[in-house]
Structure formats: structure tokens, C-alpha cells
Amino acid sequence: MGNRQADIEAAIGGDSMASRLPVARWLTVLPCGVAEWRAGMCASPLLAPLRPGALAALGAPAIAMGATFLAFGAAVAAAGRGLGWALGASLLVYGMAGQLVLLQVGGVVPAALGATIANARFLPMALALAPWLGSGGRRWLALPFIAITPWAAAMRVLPGLPAPTRLPWFLGFALVSWLMAGLATAAGHAAAPLLSPLLLAALLFTNPLYFALLLAAELRRPAQRRAILAGVLLAPVALWLPPAWGLLGAGLLGGTLAFLLGLRRGGG
Amino acid sequence: MAEADLALALAAAAMLLLRAIGLLVAGALRPDHPLVAWAAAVSQATLAAFVALAVAVPGGAVAGLPWPARLAGLAVGLLAWRLLGERLLPALGAGIAALLLVRWVLQ
Numbered sequence: 001m002g003n004r005q006a007d008i009e010a011a012i013g014g015d016s017m018a019s020r021l022p023v024a025r026w027l028t029v030l031p032c033g034v035a036e037w038r039a040g041m042c043a044s045p046l047l048a049p050l051r052p053g054a055l056a057a058l059g060a061p062a063i064a065m066g067a068t069f070l071a072f073g074a075a076v077a078a079a080g081r082g083l084g085w086a087l088g089a090s091l092l093v094y095g096m097a098g099q100l101v102l103l104q105v106g107g108v109v110p111a112a113l114g115a116t117i118a119n120a121r122f123l124p125m126a127l128a129l130a131p132w133l134g135s136g137g138r139r140w141l142a143l144p145f146i147a148i149t150p151w152a153a154a155m156r157v158l159p160g161l162p163a164p165t166r167l168p169w170f171l172g173f174a175l176v177s178w179l180m181a182g183l184a185t186a187a188g189h190a191a192a193p194l195l196s197p198l199l200l201a202a203l204l205f206t207n208p209l210y211f212a213l214l215l216a217a218e219l220r221r222p223a224q225r226r227a228i229l230a231g232v233l234l235a236p237v238a239l240w241l242p243p244a245w246g247l248l249g250a251g252l253l254g255g256t257l258a259f260l261l262g263l264r265r266g267g268g
Numbered sequence: 269m270a271e272a273d274l275a276l277a278l279a280a281a282a283m284l285l286l287r288a289i290g291l292l293v294a295g296a297l298r299p300d301h302p303l304v305a306w307a308a309a310v311s312q313a314t315l316a317a318f319v320a321l322a323v324a325v326p327g328g329a330v331a332g333l334p335w336p337a338r339l340a341g342l343a344v345g346l347l348a349w350r351l352l353g354e355r356l357l358p359a360l361g362a363g364i365a366a367l368l369l370v371r372w373v374l375q
Contacts, residue, residue: 060356071329085272092280097318100328102279108271112278119283121314126290127307131299139295146287148315155308159299198371201329202364205338208322209345209363211315213356216346218312227309231316238321247321251314259309263302 049165053172056153057180064210065149065177066184067203068096072103073188074195079103083189090185091178094147095119096207101244114244121251125151132158133167142167145174152214223262230254230261333367334374341367 069090076086081103089099098119105111126146132154133139150173158166188195195203218224234254238246290307297304322330323338330338345363352358 060360063357063360075329081272085276088273088276088280093276093283095283098279098283102272102275106271108275108278111272111275112282115275115279116282116286120286121311122283122286123290124307124310124314126287127294128290128304128311130291130294131297131301131304133291133295135295139291143284143287143291146290148318151311152315197329197332198368201333202368204328204330205322205326205333205341205367206360206364208319208326209341210356210360212319212323212342213345213349213359215312215316215319216349217354223305223309224312227312228316230309231313232320234313235317235320235324238317239325247314247318250317250321251310254313254317255310256306258313259306262305262309 049168050172050175052165053169053174054176055172056157056169057150057173057176060210060213061149061153061173061177062180064206065180067206069181069184070188070191071195071200071203072096072099073185073190074192074200075100075188076103076185077189077192083186086185086189087182090181092144093119094144094178094181095122096148097247117244117248120248121148122146124251124255129154129170133170134163138167142170142174145171145178147177148211150174150177152211156214156217222265223258226258226261227255230258333371336374337367337371340370 072090073086076089089102093099093102093115095118098115101114101118102111105114125148129142129146129151130139133142150170153173154170157169161169215228218228231251231254234250234257236250237253238250240246241249294301294304294307323342324335326333326338341363344366345359348362349356349359352362
């Protein structure tokens with residue numbers, strides 16, 4: 001199991017480079033016993049189960065999220081809105097498509113409704129993720145953190161982990177990602193005057209590139225391959241729909257088609 | 269409360285509701301339940317469509333990058349991922365470097 005976990009964590013970006021980051025070194029104090037904790041040698045034994053997920057979130061996931069949220073922070077500053085609003089959007093909405101709709105669309109109802117529709121993918125994502133988080137009430141701890149990056153990582157890693165370690169792994173990964181999103185937003189808001197349009201564009205492009213790499217790794221599995229190919233092929237549908245509905249429409253159509261094809265072929 | 273703040277508060281509440289419905293409905297289901305399989309397929313397809321649109325017809329600042337640069341960024345990123353033992357961090361760096369290089373060549 002140890003090798004398997006190392007493999008999958010490396011595959012989502014929690015590689016050796018990540019473990020050399022300063023935060024990773026700080027995280028090494030987490031998995032310690034009660035005696036060390038009492039002696040002040042570690043942060044808290046309660047946090048130790050979160051460490052594998054937290055370490056996996058460092059590296060490529062953190063860089064991809066950091067780059068995107070940095071660009072968002074800068075865009076908020078350029079729009080003349082304050083740091084509090086930027087942090088609220090990043091940490092409470094926590095889905096870039098909806099955040100951008102909130103920033104760009106005027107009026108209370110159009111902005112809130114547009115953001116909700118743009119991030120409506122959270123519903124199927126939570127549906128797909130929930131069974132892997134256990135049936136107890138503790139799975140509700142994951143509630144604010146269900147977003148593309150933690151979801152994509154969790155769907156790859158959790159099936160290979162023992163059941164008791166799945167929720168802590170997700171919470172560790174999600175907390176680091178969420179904190180990274182907040183820090184990067186604040187940094188982007190502060191650094192807005194220093195960021196050129198080219199740099200902003202490159203930072204924003206990091207996000208789809210990261211997801212493309214994650215999806216490439218999923219192409220080996222038939223069910224995932226069908227869904228990914230259907231999503232790509234039906235992406236143009238989004239161009240025929242109102243902007244806030246486009247992505248959801250393409251995903252619903254592609255995903256349902258892939259699901260039905262899977263049923264016809266007997267699953268797998 | 270300003271309009272933007274109210275819109276943010278409403279959207280944040282709606283996000284929690286969407287996530288909560290998913291956790292509530294599927295929390296008692298097995299991972300191989302058809303509803304869960306359908307939701308996973310929809311989520312994967314949505315993510316794939318997001319990537320396709322972000323590369324082919326992006327909005328915002330990314331639209332300012334020429335399409336050959338975006339395509340090169342994606343292609344080099346995927347190639348590097350394949351050639352470098354499927355490691356994400358070097359692949360991400362190679363993709364962004366290719367994007368900037370092609371954009372610089374084309375300008």
C-alpha cells in the first residue's frame with residue numbers, strides 16, 4: 001500500500017520536489033506521538049492523519065491553484081474591489097468560473113445566479129465524491145472544500161486508500177489547496193500593478209494545462225476515457241448556450257452520453 | 269450592503285447548498301451506484317469540456333494569447349508529462365515555457 005500511495009501521490013504532483021518545499025518541512029512535524037506533542041515537538045497529533053493529503057497538495061496542484069488565484073486577485077484589484085471581497089470570492093465561492101462571473105456580471109440576481117450556474121458542477125462532483133468520504137457525519141467537514149482540484153485528486157487517490165484514511169487524506173489536501181487559494185488571491189491583489197497582461201494570461205493558462213495533465217492520466221480507464229472524450233467532443237455545445245450555462249450543458253450532455261455508452265457496454 | 273457584496277453572499281450560500289445536496293444524496297450510496305457513476309461521468313466531461321474551451325476559445329486574459337501558443341503549451345505539456353515519467357510539475361513548467369516561447373516568436 002505504501003508504494004501504491006507513493007505512486008498515486010507522485011502522479012497528482014505530490015512528488016519529491018514538493019516534499020522539499022519549506023511548508024513540507026514544516027508538515028514533517030505533524031505525524032508524531034503524544035509524548036513528542038507534549039514536549040512541544042510537533043503541532044498536534046490530531047493533524048497527523050492529514051499529512052499525506054497535505055503533502056500531496058504541494059507541488060503541481062499548489063502551483064496550478066496558486067497561479068490561477070493570483071491572477072484572480074489581480075483581476076479583482078484591477079476592477080477596483082477590495083481584498084475582503086477577493087478573499088470572500090476565493091474562499092467561499094471557491095470555483096473559478098463562478099468567481100469570474102461574480103466579478104464580471106453586474107446586478108445582484110444576474111451575478112449570483114450566473115455564478116451558481118457556472119459552478120453547478122459542484123453538485124455532480126459532490127455526488128461522485130461523497131461515497132468515498134465515508135457514511136459518518138464527519139464527511140460534512142469536506143463541505144466547503146469540494147472544488148475541481150481537490151475533487152480531481154481525490155477521485156484518483158481515494159479508491160486506492162484504506163477506508164479510514166480517505167477523509168483525512170481529502171481534508172489534508174483540501175485545506176492546503178484552500179489556504180493556497182487564499183494566500184495567492186491576497187498576493188495577486190497586492191501585486192496587481194506589477195503583473196503584465198502577458199504574465200496574467202500565462203498564470204491563468206496554468207489551470208487548464210494542469211487539468212489537461214490530470215485528465216491525460218485518466219485516459220487509461222475506460223469509463224473515465226469515455227467521459228473525457230465525450231466532454232471534449234461536445235465542448236462546442238457550450239458555444240451555442242448562454243455563457244453561464246455553456247460548460248454545464250456540455251458536461252451534462254457529454255457525461256450522460258458517456259454514462260449511457262458505459263451501460264450499453266456493461267460498465268467498466 | 270453593496271450590490272457586489274450581496275451577490276457574493278448569495279453565491280457563496282448557493283455553492284454550499286450545491287455541495288451539501290451532493291453529500292446528502294450520495295453519502296449513503298456505494299461508489300458503484302449508477303447515480304454516482306453518472307455524476308462522476310458528468311464531472312469528468314465538464315472538466316474535459318472546460319479544458320477544451322480554455323485552449324480553443326478562451327475568455328478573459330487568456331484570449332489575448334495567440335492560439336498557436338495555447339496549442340503549443342498544451343501539446344508540449346502533455347508530451348513532457350509522457351516523456352518525464354508522468355510527473356506533473358516538470359510537465360506544467362514545460363507547457364508554460366512553450367506557451368511563452370511561441371507567443372514571443374509570434375509577436
